[in-house]
Amino acid sequence: MTLTRATDGKPVLLFSSGLQIRIGNLAAAGFLGLLALALTAMALQIGATHTGLFDLLAGLSGGALDPDQAFALLGVRLPRIVIGFMAGWMVAMAGAMLQSLARNPLADPGLFGLSQGSMVVIMLLLVFVPEAPRGLIPVAALAGGLAVALALIWLAGGARSSGLAILLMGIAVDTVLSSVTSILILYTPKETSYSLSDWLAGSLFQASPTAILAIGPWFVLSLVIAFLTGRALKSYDMGDELAQALGEPVARSRPLILLAAVLLSSAAVTAVGPLIFLGVMAPHLAGFVSPARGRARLILSGLAGGVLVVGADCLTRALAGDIALPLGLSLTILGVPLFVITLRLRALRVR
Template sequence: MRREYAANGKPVLRFASGLQIRVGNLWAGIGFMSAAILLAALSAGLGVTDAGILDLLNGFTGTDADDARAYALWTVRLPRIVMGFMAGCAVALAGAMLQSIARNPLADPGLFGLSQGSMTMIMLLFVLAPAAPKAMIALAAMAGGLGVAMLLIWLVGSERSSGLAILLMGIAIESVLSSVGSLLILYMPTETSLALSEWMAGSLFKANWSTIATFAPLMVLSIVGIFLTGRALSAYDLGNEMAMALGEPVGRSRPVILVFAVLLSTAAVTAVGPLTFLGVLAPHLAGFVSPAVSRARLFLSALMGGILVIAADALTRGLVGDVPLPIGLSLTIIGVPLFILALRLQALRKMQTH
């Protein structure tokens, strides 16, 4: 490993394998991970029961702890923090991937109809089999998301089709599925409709270690996916024609990336419900803090997504206490002002450089 300078004058670390990392991106990644740990420690101490990081450390060292505090930490708060971080990483990573293949900064799993496909299948399952086990719910969500992805690939067809065509087709499918979902909620039994409406707003209330154990392999897969798809996505950022000129097999790699994004978004939807706007918000905020491309962009976007969900959950439990504020709403309260501020600062930065 040696320190060099890229063509734009920015310092990079170059490895013998040819891999290079911008020093700025490396420091941003360290900063994001530190922020996630600090937010997790803060969130662990929020709630009605007076328990915090010291009680958590006592649990690790084997020191006897109060049963109520141990329950609050290990059964309620830590699963929420871990599940929220993993779900936020998954949605943000899926959004960053979709933005590259669509070449549109507003693309995310919701706009492509992937999240809506999963939600519609789950609703149909609740209508046909209200007592369906969790495994069947996960399979239904996966089938819905993959079904929308396959439909998009079939409708768009040609490998020379633009990212805009994929995005517009996704919006059309999402609109149809949203109408179907609204009809299902309208004519379902009242209790089922209320439960689905709460779930569709996003919730970490049912997070537990069992769900985390199911979700963890996908997080490992996402890390592998960052390394496998990062180079291809940097070519897609230049456009389909340029990607093909650089030797990227668009006809094969684009469906693989799309399916990978489906797996990430579907798992998050199944675990915590839809996290609206996070797939757009996290990559933009990460890019504002530290502009990046390829694998670094995916990694920083995923970390930012996890940070935002932890912060939203901490806001929910710190400000409103026992009031069950949906995580999707608190995420919007935190994220949208940051998004507006970042866009405004970017505009001012561009004005100063011209």
């Protein structure tokens, strides 16, 4: 492992295997990671039971926790943070992948309707085949997300249309799907209807240690996906022709990458419901911290997504007090102003 300079003069860590990591990206990752840890410590403090990080550390180092504190920390708060982070990570990464794939900086699995699609199919499954095994739900989510992605390609593709027009189309598809979910809610029995409404709004209320086991494998998979697709996405950023010239088999890898992005988005939907705007916010935030490409961009976007979710969760729980504001809602309220600012910056750059 040696420290050298890349072709553009920026310092870079060179490993003997040929792997290069830019110091700037490493620092950004460290910064975001520390931010995540700090927010975790904060999130551990917020809640009805008086306990927090120090009790957790004391408990881990062999000290005794009283049962109330142990339940609050290990049974509720920690799973909530971990699941929120993982879901945010995956949505952000899916957003970053879609942005490279569509060459549209405003691509977002929530705004494009992919998460709504996953939700509709999950609800169809729950309403019409209530006895179906729970294991089918991720499959249903994946099928729904893919169907919407293909529909969008069919509706918007072909023409070399502007990014904004595709975004508008995504929002339109979103409207259709959300009214379908509203209709479906009518058909579910009352008690399922309530829990579904919670989940529809994107929430961490159902977080529990077992739920971590359900989402964990997908998180690991997302790391593998980041490693495998990072290089390809780097060439996609330069446009299809250049990507092909660089030896990227566009015709073969594009559907695979799309599948991977939909997979991540639908895994997050299964766990916490749709998180709109996160997929566009997080990569922009990561790009602001350190303008990375390829794998580093995916990882940094993921970190930023996790940080945003944990931060938004902290904020809403601290501000809203006993009002249980669903995570998706707070992300929307936070996300629209940020999105408008992004549009503004984009317009300035175009001009």
